[in-house]
Amino acid sequence: MNTKRLIKAVAGTRRYIALAVGMQVLALLVNIGMIFVLADFVQALLAGRVRLGPVVLAVAGAFLVRALSQYVQTWASYRSSMAVKQRLRLALFDKAYSYGVAYSGYISPGELVQIGVEGVEQLDNYYGRFLPQLIYSLLAPVILFVALVQLNVQVALVFVAFIPIIPLAIFLVQKLAQRVMTNYWGSFIGLADRFLDNVQGLVTLKLYGADEARNEAMNKEAEAFRLATMRVLRMQLSNIGVMDLVAYGGAALGTFMAIFALSQGALSAAGCLAFILLGADFFLPLRQLGAFFHVAMNGLAAVDRLFKVLDRPAAAEAALEPAPAGLALEVDGVDYGYTADVPVLKDIHLKVRPHELVALVGPSGCGKSTLAGLLCGEYEPNRGIIRYGFGAGENRAAVLAKRIGRIDAQPWLFNESVRANLQMADPTVSEAKMWQVLEKVRLADRLRAAEGLDTVICEGGGNFSGGQRQRLAIARLLLKEADLYIFDEATSNVDAASEAVIMEVIKDLCRQATVVMITHRLQLTLEADQVVFMTKGRIEEQGTAEALLAQEGAFAKMYTEQRQLETYGSGRAQTRERVGAPIPPVTPQLADAADSPAEAWGYYGQLQRQGVM
């Protein structure tokens, strides 16, 4: 049960809760003392004796002690709820981090934000108010009973008899409330998820004129959330009414019994007054508990969700296996599907040597990005294994996050300075190193013309062009100094100049690391040491671009078709007659040496190996 788990979570904050309860008990004892003195004063007054001194002293003393106790109580409640909130938030984010880059597959970002912020905030009431009040409301009736039973047993028993009705009412409401609160939180998180999605896609919604329809749909969801909130409030208010009836009804009956005992001579006037004045204190702690309970229920429902997240299975924790000697990476018989019934990758075998540039290509949807995700540890193979040259490690997700650098077509730049964005990769990086990578991606001049490293990147990188954004993200990637870099369509949205810069960086990177490059631009595979051509989740062809083109299979066909389109698009109509044959980059050497495209490819390969091209 979550309540038990929550109480366990307060282990480190028990002293604050004990202090808060201790202060409440002290205030009660002082109150009892004051009322007894007051009752004696009235009794003496009735007997014609006036002794004002003790009364004034008792009232002043009680006032001071109660003020002090209230202050300490508030402080202790604050400290205990702060400590618990911090602990639960850390647990939640540790859980999310433990999934590494795959976290959103386990916890949606909307859920993480709602539970981590609003949900945990709600626990304030549970720890800061409800828990101390729960303990106090169990102690207070016992203390009062012990104090009042000496005056009259029957009347004291009447007060006590009413006490269990309030917790019973609370228990019944808890049963009822659970469903209402679960609905409330379900509706809240659903709305938050949708809101985040719509805000992120606002430009798209505007472009398609779909914002009004979305607005309507959100309004409907917001209305459902309002109704869920109203149900919660209705339940809370009606329950407070029931508890008031029991509390004040009990106090009234106790008072009636005390007066009756006085009339029968079974109770002194002072005793009767003490019963009347302290009667409310029998019920008020429980009544207060009931009021806190409703607010705490909100926190409990949030915590239900929090524990559900914390209980989600940990990311598969297989130790990293080292790749065989001489290999930077080995994918051995890997199968993968996002769902059990739809296989996406089938029997993938791949060997990559250190410092190799591997081009992963194939038609859209063939599984290239999925394979990249598997290499990064974003997903786990259903079958087979991936071995890394950087060997074994304790925490697979953490090792992979540290040793692999990945970039896709739309990397995220933060709305901060260029410096802050670059420092994300290495907080200790020197200015000189930052400028060095910026030079490498040809952004140094552009930034010097602005405010250098302090140039602020607007939201979504709006003050940079698409190619510049991509190059800036690549500069950040370079600072990461990983062992394996994955470029997933990193050049797909950029101009030719940026593409050339990025390719230069990639080739340069191969001196220090291994690079897997996913691309649709088959022309770029000419730069790769190994081309892996995939179709429908399988590796269909594998080898150098030159060898694959020479074998005139599926890769060569796709390459040729793409080149045709490119040359057609650039108006080079004269090359159209060469349709059907692979077209290597035209250079003076090739133009002179080759009579046919196939022959040109042979020469191209030779020249590349000799370092001429």
Ligand SMILES: Nc1ncnc2c1ncn2[C@@H]1O[C@H](COP(=O)(O)OP(=O)(O)OP(=O)(O)O)[C@@H](O)[C@H]1O
């Ligand atoms: N998160 C996901 N959940 C379920 N199916 C997915 C998911 N991501 C991709 N797929 C499916 O897996 C298959 C392979 O997708 P993947 O993105 O790996 O292909 P790709 O070769 O990278 O495609 P593209 O070149 O268009 O980016 C596709 O059929 C795709 O619909």
